[in-house]
Each structure stands twice: as C-alpha cells, then as structure tokens.
Amino acid sequence: MDVVLRYGSRSDAEALLPVFLDDPGARERLVPVFARHGDISVAERLLEAGVEAGRLRDGVPTGVLHAVGYLGCESAERMLWEHVEGSWHESMDACLGLLHLSCRGLRTEIAEALERYVGASVFPEFLPVLATKTGDPSWWEKLVEWGEGGASADCNSGLILGIALHGDAARAAFTRLLWNPHWEAYGGGTGSDYWAYAGARVMGLGMPELYADLIARLDSETDNKRHCIDTFTALLSHWVDREWIGLRMAPVPDESSDALCSLLFEWSTPHEDDSLTGLASRVLDHDDSLVTKLHHLETTLRNEARHELELRVIRSR
Known part of the structure; x- marks a missing residue:
C-alpha cells in the first residue's frame, strides 16, 4: 500500500474506495490513499458512508476526518469540530482535517x-x-x-x-x-x-x-550536544523515509539522497572524518547507539542514491 500511496493516482483512489467501504475497519491503511489521490467527490462519498448524525459511524477509522478536511470538504467543518474533544485519534485527525479548511464559522x-x-x-x-x-x-x-x-x-x-x-x-x-x-x-x-x-x-x-x-x-x-545530535538524527530519519504527512502546507523535501550523502557523510579531506558521523563520534562514544543509527542512515541513503540514479537512467532512455 505504501507504493500506491507514493506513486498512485486518482484512478487508484476511485478503484479502492468500494473496497474500503465494504469493510472500513479492516482497511484503515487505505485512507491516506484517498486523501493524497482523491478529490472532493471522494471526500463526499467518505462522508456519506462514514458519518451519521454528525459523528463517525462505529468501525470507521478516524483518519477519514483528516482525509475529508485535506480534500477541502468545507461542508464537513462543523462535524470535524465536534470531534476535537473526542478520543486522542479522533481529536488529532479532526484538527488536521480542519487545518485544511477555512474555519471561518x-x-x-x-x-x-x-x-x-x-x-x-x-x-x-x-x-x-x-x-x-x-x-x-x-x-x-x-x-x-x-x-x-x-x-x-x-x-x-x-x-x-x-x-x-x-x-x-x-x-x-x-x-x-x-x-x-x-x-x-x-x-x-x-x-x-x-x-x-x-x-x-x-x-x-x-x-x-x-x-x-x-x-x-x-x-x-x-x-x-547529545540532545542536539539526538534531535538531528531523529529529523534525518524522517527525511530519509520521506513519509507522506498529510499536510498541504508542508512541501516534500527537494534534497536528493545523493545530495544528502554529500552534505552529511562525505569527508572534506582524506585526513579527518568531519562528516556527521565523525562529528557525532567526537561527542559520543564510537559504539553509542546514536552513532550506530547514523551509520545505518548513511547506508540507507547510499542505497537510495543508487536507486535514484537507476531511475534517472531508465527515464532518460
């Protein structure tokens, strides 16, 4: 499903919607696909099937609240607001949905x-x-x-x-x-x-x-300093994953994996490791879990960089 979320289209959202509506509770992972690749008609169908008397029907994933707001369904504004004081997931998804609406009322x-x-x-x-x-x-x-x-x-x-x-x-x-x-x-x-x-x-x-x-x-x-490295490593982990976060106001990072490797993991001279890992090793022990995690992130980025290069070659043919 991650592949569909990342590379899918409106036709995927349309094809998967009946599958979701047949058993919403068992197919929660489809909801981000509807948000990312759907449109207002998809939002309206989610509302019609998933909401009754201003509340989510039993078994309908709370992510629907986020999705209908993300898709710009202004008619859902009041319904979303009524979920803000609900359970943690209800409240989060309602707030993230409202974030994409005018909320003038x-x-x-x-x-x-x-x-x-x-x-x-x-x-x-x-x-x-x-x-x-x-x-x-x-x-x-x-x-x-x-x-x-x-x-x-x-x-x-x-x-x-x-x-x-x-x-x-x-x-x-x-x-x-x-x-x-x-x-x-x-x-x-x-x-x-x-x-x-x-x-x-x-x-x-x-x-x-x-x-x-x-x-x-x-x-x-x-x-x-350890806290700073910890925070940067956490941010970098998400940068590497490039997960879809469901916020229209948050553009996808434009740095390629190759560019990130060059920025973070290359030595400026052959005489001293002044890469991110080298800098971290000066503050932390070499076997510290954060240093180990940085090594893993470097490996992941280099693999991603090779994959990006392969895609560029294929597309250029």
Whole structure:
C-alpha cells in the first residue's frame, strides 16, 4: 500500500474506495490513499458512508476526518469540530482535517477553546494547530510559553506544529525549540520527533540549514550536544523515509539522497572524518547507539542514491 500511496493516482483512489467501504475497519491503511489521490467527490462519498448524525459511524477509522478536511470538504467543518474533544485519534485527525479548511464559522469557538486550555499540562493535543484560524497572529508566542511552561512533553506535538504554522514570524522560536531539551523534539515515543519534522517542512527548513545549525551548536560551549545530535538524527530519519504527512502546507523535501550523502557523510579531506558521523563520534562514544543509527542512515541513503540514479537512467532512455 505504501507504493500506491507514493506513486498512485486518482484512478487508484476511485478503484479502492468500494473496497474500503465494504469493510472500513479492516482497511484503515487505505485512507491516506484517498486523501493524497482523491478529490472532493471522494471526500463526499467518505462522508456519506462514514458519518451519521454528525459523528463517525462505529468501525470507521478516524483518519477519514483528516482525509475529508485535506480534500477541502468545507461542508464537513462543523462535524470535524465536534470531534476535537473526542478520543486522542479522533481529536488529532479532526484538527488536521480542519487545518485544511477555512474555519471561518469556527473562529470564535477555536479561540475560546484555546484560551480555555492554554497553560494546561494535558489538553486536546492537536488543538494548537488551529491557532492560525483565530485570526490572531500573536498566538505563536502563547504556544511557545505554553510549551515551555505547563505543557507536558507527552502532549506537545500540536504545539510544535502549531508554532511552525505561524511561518516566518515564529521561525526563530521554532528553530530554538528543536534544540531545547525541554521540548524533547527527538521523542519518538511521544511523536514529537515526527511533528518536529513536519514543522520543519512547513517552515521550509532544509537539511543544509539544519545541519549548519547543528555544527554551530556542536562547536559551541553548550552542554546539550547529545540532545542536539539526538534531535538531528531523529529529523534525518524522517527525511530519509520521506513519509507522506498529510499536510498541504508542508512541501516534500527537494534534497536528493545523493545530495544528502554529500552534505552529511562525505569527508572534506582524506585526513579527518568531519562528516556527521565523525562529528557525532567526537561527542559520543564510537559504539553509542546514536552513532550506530547514523551509520545505518548513511547506508540507507547510499542505497537510495543508487536507486535514484537507476531511475534517472531508465527515464532518460
């Protein structure tokens, strides 16, 4: 299914929709295909089959909430909002769906909900991504204070993405939080690393910029060098995977695997390993798990680079 998601088309979405509707609960993995390759008619059919009386039918995956919003189905706006205070998955998918809609009719309700939860340690985790829908451009500052104050690191993914969604005004704040241990932007268990990656894409941060920032921090007197390497490694892992994240405002990274290999894993001279792995080895033990992970990422990238070259040769014939 990953191949269809990455390389499919509208015809794939159309062909798979009846299969999904026959047993939605057993075919949850098809939902991203409908979002990425479908259109408004697909969204309307998902709504018709999957929603009753303003709520998802039993057994329908919550990803449908994200999909119908992603596909621009404005008529779903109120229904999505009614799911924001639901279960964790319901709330996340509803918020991500609403992110792609105008939310003009919800501006006041979103602002009131944010004000009600601001400063709390636990809250609907992805509600902060809707801060830009309030019309108040200063919300990013409140999100930063929230994340560095009361919010639990187990509940900060929406804050991370919400800050990034404010664009250039929040660019410096977003970059700082990546390297701030308090935010735990490396956290795979909490999902913070994934949404930090998504936020970097929303911000338009490229790997060269992030790597230059990492080098500067490793050359500084900071006590958080391991954390910086951990965060960068987590971001790079997602960069290598190139997974589809379901955000129209997050362009796919344009660096090729070959370019990433050259940037991160080539030595500038034959006399000293000043690659990413070499820099990490100066801070960490050579057998540290992070160094091992970087070696694995290098191998994966080099394999991907060879695959990209083969595809270019085939396409040029």
